[in-house]
Amino acid sequence: MKMYGNWRSAAAFRVRIALNLKGIAYEEVFLDLDAGDQHKPDFLKINPQGAVPALFDGDGPPLTQSLAILDYLEETRPGVSLLPEEPRARARARSLAQVVACDTHPLYVPRVRTFLMEHYGLPRERMLEFLRNAFTTGLKTLETRLSTEPGTGRFCQGDAVSHADLCLISLWVGTGIFDIETAPYPTVKRIAEELLALDAVARAHPLRQPGAPAS
Secondary structure: OEEEEOOOOHHHHHHHHHHHHOOOOOEEEEOOOOOOHHHOHHHHHHOOOOOOOEEEOOOOOOEEOHHHHHHHHHHHOOOOOOOOOOHHHHHHHHHHHHHHHHHHHHHOOHHHHHHHHHHHOOOHHHHHHHHHHHHHHHHHHHHHHHHHOOOEOOOOOEOOOOHHHHHHHHHHHHHHHOOOOOOOOHHHHHHHHHHHOOHHHHHHOHHHOOOOOOO
């Protein structure tokens, strides 16, 4: 497999973890998002949205959108399963994943931040307030659900890693990058620490990818 990504992309981070957990060999081509590689004609032919990740598996067209890619890997690659078998547990894992990938992540991606500053004249400090609100809204939702719902175990859904955990850790790592207060979210923190101790997650960590800053 071949994937186009970037070190700081939360969505690429999720897919990288899944590939590692399932033991799938892949090559990652890193785009320089700051230089605008995602908007160049060659990449727009791959993904007209100009976003990463984009995953090639064989000769077919590229797969885009991290949750769709995770579902594809789950449906086509046997072995380690990243969704529970029981339908209600599977639905809960997907619901928790979507809190991050559908409701939280879209509010803080670079193209949204840039649009707010360039088209509405939003000062950087006000933009950061907007960004932090997106993070804390998502974290509050996860903390409330994970600390009160009976499905939570060692990880988000029971004691096995699921798509929900891949999304949770992609949000959690961003709290360090953007200096988000994390003390109010002890359950999220506990699960994040469990995940960061896994080799598959550690190898996929944004700060361990080419182009990442030293700290």
